[in-house]
Amino acid sequence: MKTLLRFVFVFFMISLTTLLLTEGFGVKLMFENFWNHHGFFFLVAIAAFPRLTLLFSSVPFGGLFWWLGFFFAPRILVAVLATITYWNENPFLVVISWLVAMGGESSEKMVVINRGNALP
Numbered sequence: 001m002k003t004l005l006r007f008v009f010v011f012f013m014i015s016l017t018t019l020l021l022t023e024g025f026g027v028k029l030m031f032e033n034f035w036n037h038h039g040f041f042f043l044v045a046i047a048a049f050p051r052l053t054l055l056f057s058s059v060p061f062g063g064l065f066w067w068l069g070f071f072f073a074p075r076i077l078v079a080v081l082a083t084i085t086y087w088n089e090n091p092f093l094v095v096i097s098w099l100v101a102m103g104g105e106s107s108e109k110m111v112v113i114n115r116g117n118a119l120p
Contacts, residue, residue, distance in 0.1 A: 010098045017083050033089045034082075043093075047100050050074035075101040 021027040034043075037058075046053045051074045054061065059081060061070075069077030079101040082094050 006102065010095070010102055013079075013102070014083060014095065014098050017080055018087065021080075021084060027084060029083075029087050030085050031088045032085050034086045034093055035090075046078055047104075050078050050104075054078070073101075075104045 018029070022029065042053070042057065046057075051070065053059075054070060054074060054077070066077065069080070079094070079097040082097040087094050
């Protein structure tokens, strides 16, 4: 049941993000194919080390929201950028990016909280 709720939440986040970007901010979703620009190594690197990969790769950057996402929630930033750029051509990769974002951010925060509780 918990897994089903997580999937529903991820699909809700994808839908909400897409709706906000297209209708609220007027962003036009691109028709880019991930595999034309990046490879498997980039995919592993962006999942494992999102800040370093965002900083040293050819991913577009800049703006207040980009920097806030970079410092506070880099995996969610990656998922939002993937939704904007690759949703039409690679929806499966976008869904995986949201699963990694939700799982990675929550587990990262849980580790930080548990370490804080372990201190004397």
